Amino acid sequence: MLSQDMLQSLYERIKASRGKLLNSEVKQLCKSLGMDVEALMLALLPVAAKFAKPPISNFYVGAIALDRNLEEFGDLYFGANLEFAHEALSLVVHAEQSAINNAWSNGAAKVDLIAITDAPCGYCRQFMNELHNADELNVTLPHKKTTLRHLLPEDFGPNDLGNSQSVFNSEPVRLQAIEHVSDSLLKAASRSYAPYSGNYSAVEIETEHGNFVGSYIENAAYSPSLSPLQSALSQMELAGLSIDECRIHKITLLEIEGKENQLDVAKAVLNSLLYEVELNHVKVRLV
Ligand SMILES: [Zn+2]
Structure with missing residues (x-):
């Protein structure tokens, strides 16, 4: 003890x-x-x-x-x-x-x-x-x-x-930005794990105490998948911050064009906040 x-x-x-x-x-x-x-x-x-x-x-x-x-x-x-x-x-x-x-x-x-x-x-x-x-x-x-x-x-x-990949044993994918995205967000998306939906996605949260990035982690049973926003929020939590106590300036969601499936989750979380947050939705392509 x-x-x-x-x-x-x-x-x-x-x-x-x-x-x-x-x-x-x-x-x-x-x-x-x-x-x-x-x-x-x-x-x-x-x-x-x-x-x-x-x-x-x-x-x-x-x-x-x-x-x-x-x-x-x-x-x-x-x-x-x-x-x-x-x-x-x-x-x-x-x-x-x-x-x-x-x-x-x-x-x-x-x-x-x-x-x-x-x-x-x-x-x-x-x-x-x-x-x-x-x-x-x-x-x-x-x-x-x-x-x-x-x-x-x-x-x-x-x-x-029929998926031979797994978490901690998947190759990063190569992504091509269509519009401006930060290197940290692009890197987080390229190493996300999305073998089932193909939506290699990531979220970057900008706060008054720095930025937090999260990558999507899918699961064969689908439901226990961790969305990129959940991933980024969890990283905020481990810095002792929460969406209630720390002001979020902006959230950027990066998804694969044509495979998008995360926007509604991001909007749901933002709806729970008592203040306005800018939600930026950017798309990339698989190379
Ligand atoms: Zn549990």
Whole structure:
């Protein structure tokens, strides 16, 4: 158990780095606390849950994804659930999605282990099944170590739809801008994962505290897909910001011309805001 003061100071540190602790910091913490990385992840779960914004359920969920990245300790990516008070429940981001999206957005090579404050719901088990190493993914809960395969036997996954790609194992697509788009947005779209709809898309949110980019992550079961706007909002949440407390200046949604399917989701979220936000919708073509 870490003291409340220590948890609070780690929360501030992780918030400042937008939801991650990289190998050198993880190593330093493990050594100073006399813990291995898995024990550290369990000890840090209350910090992950502090990022949650659950105005509907009031149920705080935290998750931490580990990419060992050939290091002795590895990089930690935090995640928490994110709910929208006046919008459809289907817009909610689950903590496991948030942590995996955070790892994905930050260029992690893979997720070897995910620690979660509570057992993952069926939706999240399906979301995690899209990872390229789903057969080897370890799941650590406060009182139990298990695997995704144990939690999700007889699974339905990418191969069942004839898709040989998976999250963390997909080639970036080449995109051609038709109109002006930022490099960060174009890059986020090119590395989005959209093997089912072909709508390689991304969102950039411009706020008074900097910009946040999110990439689309699809799923073989379709429903647990994470929209690019959810992805970007979740990254904002991990910087300690929310759409209620931080003023959004502009949202830019980038989609593939002829494959668009994200505009209604973006409008729904904007409708829940009490202030005007400019929504910029740009299209690109696959090369
Ligand atoms: Zn879930």
